Amino acid sequence: MSAQGKFKKDKEIIADYEAQVKEIRTQLVEQFKCLEQQSESRLQLLQDLQEFFRRKAEIELEYSRSLEKLAERFSSKIRSSREHQFKKDQHLLSPVNCWYLVLTQTRRESRDHATLNDIFMNNVIVRLSQISEDVIRLFKKSKEIGLQMHEELLKVTNELYTVMKTYHMYHAESISAESKLKEAEKQEEKQFNKSGDISVNLLRHEDRPQRRSSVKKIEKMKEKRQAKYSENKLKCTKARNDYLLNLAATNAAVSKYYIHDVSDLIDCCDLGFHASLARTFRTYLSAEYNLETSRHEGLDVIENAVDNLDARSDKHTIMDMCNQVFCPPLKFEFQPHMGDEVCQVSAQQPVQTELLMRYHQLQSRLATLKIENEEVRKTLDATMQTLQDMLTVEDFDVSDAFQHSRSTESVKSAASETYMSKINIAKRRANQQETEMFYFTKFKEYLNGSNLITKLQAKHDLLKQTLGEGERAECGTTRPPCLPPKPQKMRRPRPLSVYNHKLFNGNMETFIKDSGQAIPLVVESCIRYINLYGLQQQGIFRVPGSQVEVNDIKNSFERGEDPLADDQNERDINSVAGVLKLYFRGLENPLFPKERFQDLISTIKIENPAERVHQIQQIIVTLPRAVIVVMRYLFAFLNHLSQYSDENMMDPYNLAICFGPTLMHIPDGQDPVSCQAHVNEVIKTIIIHHEGIFPSHRELEGPVYEKCMTGGEEYCDSPHSEPGTIDEVDHDNGTEPHTSDDGIPKGTLVAHQ
Template structure:
C-alpha cells in the first residue's frame, strides 16, 4: 500500500513539473511567433510607404509637367512683345508687368522643384525604405538564430532539472526501502534471540546439531542486518548528494529562466530593432526636408509628422511590444523544491560527509567565475564599442536635401540638381558593406556575451547557494563553540560595552574567507575599496553582510587596521608603551608576563 502511495505521489509531482515545462515551451514558441509577426508588420508598413511615395512621385511628376506647360504657354505669348524686349535689355518694367514675369518665373521654379521632389521620392526615399526592409529581414533571421539557441539552452536546463529531480526521488525511495528492510532485519534478529516462551531459550537443553543450526541462523541474520545497515547508509548518502544536486540545479535553472525573460529577451528585441528606428527616421526626415524646402507655408502641418518622426524611440517600442503580449514575455513562476515523501530538508545540507566535497566545489566555482567574469567583461566592452560604431553608422545626418532646391541662373537638369543625393555618393556601397560586416561582428560578440553571461548566471547561482550554506554551517559551529566558552568564562567578560559593528563584521569576514589567505594584515588592499567599506560602516550599514559582494580580503583587513590605528585610546595604552618595550629583552615568556 505504501509503494502505491509513493508511486502516485511521484506521478503527481512529475505531471506538475511536465505541465510547467509545457507552459514554458509554449511561451518560447509564442515569443518566436510574436517577433516574426512584428517584423512582418514592419515589412508591410515599409511596403505601404514605398507604394505611397511611388504614387506621390508620379503625381509630383505630372504636376511638374503641367506647371512647365503652363509657364511655356504664357512665355511664348510674351517673347515677341515689346515688354519682353525691354525686359531682356534692362529688366526694368512696370510693377504689374514685372509681377507677371516674376509669377511666370516662379511657376517654372515650382516646376523644377516638383520634378526634384519626384526624383527624391523615387531615387532616395523609396531606396532607403527598401534597404530598411532588407535590413529588418536580415536582423530578424540573425536574432532568431540567437533566440533559438538560447531557448535550446533553456530547455536543456529544464531537462537537466527533470533528470536530477528523478534521480533524487529514486535515491530517496531506495533509502526508504532500505530503511524498511533494515528494520525487518533488526526485528528478525530480536525474534531469533527470544525463545518460544518469551525468554532466551537455553542452548544446553538442545542437541548439538540444533545448537549449531541456531548459531548459524543467528550469524546469518546478524550478517544480513549488517549488510542492510550498510546498504541503508549508502543509500542515505546518495539521497543526500542527489538532493543537494537537485537544489543547486533548481537554483541555477531559476536564475537562467529569470535572466532570459528579464534581460535576454529585451536585448533580443533590441537586436531585431537595430537601426530600424534610426533608418526609418532618416528616410522620413528626407521626406520632411524636401517638403519643408519646397513649401515653407506647409510647415505647420508637416510639424505634426516631424514631431512623430522625432519621437521614434526603440526603447518605448520595445516596452509597447512587451505590453502587447504579456503572456508571451512574462517570466514563469520560479521552480520550487518538491520534497519527496515528506522530506523536511529544503536547503543545501553541509553535513560532515559532504562538507569537504562542497568546499572543493565552492573553490572551483570561485576560480571559474573569476576567470569567466574577466573574459565576459572584455567581450562586453568589445560588443559595446561595436554597437556604438554600428549605431553611429545608422544615425548619419544625410537626410537634409535643401541643397537640391538651390537655383542658379543657368538651366540645369533635374538629375544634376540632385547629383549629390543619397544614391549617387561613391561611398554608399562601401558604407553598406562596412555596416553589414560590423553587424556580423556585433552579433558574434553579442552571442558570446550572452553565452558567457548565462554560464556566469548559472555558476553564480550555485556559488551563492553553496556559499550561503557553508557560511550558515560555519556560523552554527561557531555559535556552539562560543556558547560553551561564554558559559565557562562568563565571570571574566565585561557585558556593559558592545563590540563595534566594524570590528565584529571584519573579524567574521576574515574568519570566513581569510584564514588561508597568504599575506593577511601584511599586504595592503585597494585604497578605494577601503574607503568605500569605511564610509559604509560610518553610515551605519554593514557592507560585509552581503555574501554576493566579493570584497578583497586585504582591503577588509586594511579597514580593521585603520580602525585600530585611529582609536583615541589605543589597545595598548600609551602610558604602558615603555613598560611593554622593557619586556622585550626578557627571554622567558613567564618573566615578560
Template sequence: MTSPAKFRKDKEIVAEYETQVKEIRAQLVEQLKCLDQQCELRVQLLQDLQDFFRKKAEIEVDYSRNLEKLAERFLTKTRSTKDHLLKKEQSILSPVNCWNLLLLQVKRESRDHATLSDLYLNNIIPRFAQISEDSGRLFKKSKEVGVQLQEDLMKVLNELYTVMKTYHMYNTDSINAESKLKEAEKQEEKQMGRSGRQDDRQTPRSPDTLASIKSDEKPVRRSSVKKIEKMKEKRQAKYTENKLKAIKARNEYLLALEATNGCVFKYYIHDLSDIIDCCDLGYHASLHRALRTYLSAEQNVETSKHSGLETLEGAAESLEANGDKQKLMETYNNVFCPPARFDFQSHMGDTMGVMCAQQPVEGDLIQRCQQLQSRLSTLKIENDEVKKTMEATLSTIQDMVTVEDYDVSECFHHSNSMESVKSTFSESYLSKPSLAKRRANQQETEQFYFTKLKEFLEGRNLITKLEAKHDLIQKTLGESQKTDCCLASGRRNSSVRKQDSGEAIPLMVESCIRFISRHGLQHEGIFRVSGSQVEVNDIKNAFERGEDPLAGDQNDHDMDSIAGVLKLYFRGLDHALFPKEVFHDLISCVSMESLQERAVHIKKVLQSLPSKTLIIMRYLFAFLNHLSQYSEENMMDPYNLAICFGPTLMSVPEGHDQVSCQAHVNELIKTIIIHHDTIFPGPQDLQGPVYTIPGAGDDFCDSPHCEPPLVEEPAPETISVGHNSEDVTVALTT
C-alpha cells in the first residue's frame, strides 16, 4: 500500500498541474480579449481618420471659396475700365508684376484646395471605410482560427492529464503489487526459518519417536510451504504484469509530455504570431496606400504652390529700381524727354546771336571768366563734400531698408504645446523694443539725406548755370586752358570711394568602451546613429594591426564611428555572444512578470557558458548599464540599447518567426542590462577584468560633438548724427 506521504505528494503534483493548466486557460482567454481590444482600437482609429478627413475636407472647401472671393475681388478691380490704359502700361513695372502674380497664385491655391477637398471626400475617406470593413471581416475569421487552435491546445493538455493519471494509477498498482510480493517473500522466509529451527533441535530422541514426529509434521509442513510458494508465484506474476504496465504508462506519459510541450511552444511562438499576422492581413499595406494617397495629394498641392511661389520669388528678385525707371521713361517718353532748346529771339532787327568779345567788353569778360572759374572751383569742392555725405547717408538708408529680417522660420518651429501663432509672432520682428528706435533713426536719416540731396541739387544747379556761362565766355574769348582740376580731384575721390568694397577582454572592445565612457556618455543617439564608414574601417584596420588608435586622452574621433566599431566587433563574431544552444532556455524567461525572477533564471542558464564568454558579457553589460544612466542626455535607456544590441548579441534560430522572437530577444537583453550585477558573478567567483565607472573628473562629455557655449556678438557700432552735422549714421561692422 502507498504511504500517506506519497499520496499527499501525488495530490500536490496533480494540483500543481491543474494550476498550470488553469493559468494557461486564463492566458488564452486574455489573448482573445487582447485581440478584441486591438480590433476595437483599429476600428476606432479608422473611424477617427474618416471623421478627421471629412472635417478637413470642409475646411479645405471653405478655404478654397474664401481664396476665390479674395482673388476675384482684386482681379475685378484691376479689370475695371477706369484708368484701364494707365494700369495696362503700369503692369510692365516689376512691383505691378509681383501683384498680378500674387493674385494668380491665390487663384491657383483656391483650385488646388478645392481639388484637395474632393480627394478627401471621394478617395481617401472611402479607402478608410473599406479598410475598416476588411479589418473587421479578417479579424472575425482569424479569431475563429485562434479559438480552434486554443481548443486543440486544451485537448492536448487534457490528454496529457489523462495519460498522467493513467501513469499514476499503474505506478500505484505496481508499487502495491511489489509490496505484496515482498510480504509473500517475508512469509516464505519465515516459514523456511521455522522449518530449519525444528531440524536443528538437539534434544535426544529414540528412533521410533523421531519417526513418529516426522510422519506427523511432514504433511503439515509441505502443505504450508506449497501454499506460500503458490501465493508468491501468483504475486510475482501480478507484480511483473503491473510493473510492465507502469513502465509502458510512464513511457506514454513522457511522450505525451514532450508532445504537449512542443505544442505549447509552437502555439506561443508560431501560432500566435500567425494569428496576429492574419488579423493584420493587408491592414498596414492598405493604410499605407491611403496615407500615401493623402501625401500625394498634399505634395502635389505643395508642388503647385511651390511652382507658383518660385515664379513669384523670381518676380520679387527682379524688383529693380533702375530697370523700372528706364521702363517708365520709355513708356512715357513724351513726358520725360527733354524739350527743344531755347533759341535766341532777336529784338527789333538785332540779328547777332553770339557774344561779343571785342573791346571795351573783352576785359570785362576776362575778369568775369576768372571770377566764374574761382567761384566754380569753390562750389565744386563744396558740392563734392555734400555729395560724399549724401552718398554715405544713402548707403545707410539702403542698409536699413535691405536688412534681411524677412526669414520667419522660427515662427513655424512650434513646440509640443502647440502655442498659438500670435504668441510666436509676438516675439518676432514687429514686437522688438528696438523697432520704434530703428524707425525713428531711419526717418531722421531720411530727413538728413533729403536735406543734403536738396543742398547737392541746388549746388549742382548753380554749378551747371555758372559752368554754362563760364564755358561760353571762355569759348568766346578763345581760351583753351581748362579749369577742371577740382573736378578731376573730385573724380579721383569718387574712384577711391568705389574701391571700398588577445586578452580576456579584446583590445577593440576594451578600448572602444573606455573611449565612450570617458567622452561619449552624454552623446545623443549613441549606438543608434550610424558613424562614418570610412572612419569605422580605419579604426578597425588599426586594431587588426595590433595598434590602439583610441589610446591617450585625444578625443578627436567621431563618437558614432567608435560605437559602430564596437557593434561591428560583436556582429563579426563567428558565433554570437549568446550561443544558440541556450536560446530557448533564455527566451522562456520573458513570460515571467517579475524582472528579478527573470534575472535568476538567466543567471542559472548562463552558468553553463565558458568563463571567457561570461567575463566579456559581464564587462559589456556593466558598461551598457552605466551608459543607460545618462539616458536623459543620450536618449538611450535600457530598452533602446537592447534594440541596438539585441540582433547583434543573440541571433534568432532558423525556423522561428523573426519578428516575434526578436521582440523577446530585445526584452531579454533589456533585463540583462538592468540586472547585470545579479546575473553575472562577481570578481571573487569569476576571475577577470571588471568594468569600472570613470571618476568624477571623467564624468562629463568633452567630445567635439558637445556644443560650445554661445557667445553673444557685440552689436554693430554706429555713428549717429543730427540735422546740424555734416556726418552721417554709418553702421560699422567688423
C-alpha cells in the first residue's frame, strides 16, 4: 500500500473513533435529560397528589361540618320541643332509639371525617412535600456523581485516543525504517553482485581502494538503518501494548458504566422514593379503612337496634310510661237512691218470667254474635297476615346500585326492571292501601261486635246468676239481706305491672321463684330447639324471623305452654332465636345489672386474658344464684354455637354484637356508641371463657347445658328439668290478657269462643 493510501486509512480510523466517542458523549447528555425528565415527572405527580389530598381534606372538613350541623339541627329540635320531658324517656321506644342512634352515628361520622381532614392535611400532604424535597435533593446529588463519572469516562477515552495516536505514529516510523533498511540491503546486495561479475585480476590496482571505501559506506549505512529500525520497532511494540491495554481498560470502563453504573445511578435517584410513597398511600388507606371500620361499628349498633324494633314491647313501654292514663279505672259502684237497700237484680215474681225470657233471648243472641264475630276474626287474621307479608318483604337490598363493573346506564336499566321500579312500587302501594282499608273495616266490625258481645255477656252472666239464686230462694235457700255498700276510699290507679304476672317484660327472679323453674321454660326450650335444628343456620340471631311467628311462640310461652316441645322441625329457626333474644331484651332487670355495668366495662382495660377472666368471675359470683344459673346455661350454649361458625358465620364476636345490647343495657348518660364496643368485648370474653367464669355443677346446683340434646320423651325426662313446673303454673293469678298479633286484647274479645 502506498504512503498516501496508508494516510487515508489512518484518517478513516481516527474519524470512526471520534464518531464513536461523540456518540457516547451524546448518550451521556441524553441520560441526564432522561433522569431530569423522570424527576420532573415525579415532582409533578407529587404536586398533583398534594393538590388532590388538599382538596379532598377540604371536602372532608366541609362534609364533617355539614353532618354536625345536620345532627345538631335535629337534636336542637328535640331539645326545644314542648314535650321534651316526655321525649327524654322515649329512648325506651325502639323506633325512637333507632332515630337517636342515627343522630349519634351522624355525629360519629362527622368526627371521623374531621379526623380524615386532619390526617390528610397534617400527615399525607406533609409526607408528599417531604418526598418532593427528597426527589430534588437526590437528583442533585446523583447528577453530581454522574458528572464525575462522565468526566472519568471521557478521560479514559481521551487517553485511549492519545495512546492510539502514539501507536499509529511509532508504527508508521517503524514501517519507514524498515523500508529504508530494505533499501540499504538492496544496495549492499547490488554492490556484491557487481563485485562478483568483475574478476579481481582484471581490476586495476588504483580502483581497489575506491571500491573498498564504497562497500564500507554501504555497510555503515545498513548498520545505522538496522539500528534505527530496531529502535522504531521496539517503540512500536511498546506503543501497541499500551494501546491494547488502554483499549481493554476503556472497553471495560464503558461496559461497566452502561451495564452497572447507569443502573446504580438511577437507583440513587430512586433512593427511598417508592418506599416513602408506599408509606404515604398506606397512611391514606389506613385512614380510609379505619373510617369504614368506625362506620361499620356504628352501623352494627343501628342494625342491632333495627333488629330489636318491637311493636309489642313499645306498646307495653308506652303504657308503663303513662300508666296513669292507661291503667283501668275504678269500677262504677251502685249508687242507691234515698236509702234503697236493694242492690241486686230482683228475680222474684212477677218479673222472674220476664227475666227468664230475656235471659234466653240473650243466650240465643250471644251464640249468633259469637259465630259471626269469629268469622270476622278469621278474616281479620288473614288480612293481617297479608299486610304482614306486604310490610316485611325484603326489598331493602340495593347492592345492584353499587356494581362498579357495569356502566351507569346498565345500572339504571337494571334498576328499572327490579322490584323497586316505580311501576312496581306504585302497584304495591295501591294494593297495600286497599288491604289496609279492608283491614280497618273488618277491625271496626270486629270491635263493634266484640263490644256488643261483652255488654250482652255481662247482662247474660248477671241474669244467669240472679235466676240461679232466685231458684235457690224458692227452694228455701235463704240469703243475707243486701246491705248498702260501704263507702270506699279513692285509690290511686296502679300501674299495669301490678295486675300482671309476666314472663316476657317481667322480673326473671320473681318468675323463677313463683314458677319453680330453675331456668325459664322459654330459655331452655328455645336453646334446645336451636341445638337440635339450628346450630348450622347461617346468620342465626342476626337474621330476623317472622314477626307473626315470633308473637305466636311468645304468646304460647306466656300461657305456660311449650310450642317447641314436639320433636319436629316445623318452626322457623330465626323466629325461635328471635323469641330467645326478645325474652332477654325485655326483662325488667337485664341479665347483667346496670349497677355492675362500670365494673364489667373496666375489665376491658386488663390486657392479661387470665386476669380479665378472673375479674369478670369475681363480679359474676356476686349476682343472685338464679341469675348465675341462667347465665351459665346461656353462655355454654353460645360457646357451643360459636364452634359452628364456619357454617353459621357466628363466631364469638358476631354473637357478642347480637347479645351485647340485649344482655347489658347501657345506663343513661353513657355514650351508647362508644360503650357498645366495650359491651361487645365483655360478652365475647364471657362466651369464649365461660367455663372459667361460671361455677361448675358441683359448685352450684342447677341445670347444665348439654351439647348433645334429644327430643321427645328424653327431653321431658331430662334430669335438669323441674318436674311438673309447667302444669303447676297458676294461670289465674291476675295476668294481663293475651293479645293478638295486631295488639287486640284476646282475653276480653274471644274468651267465649
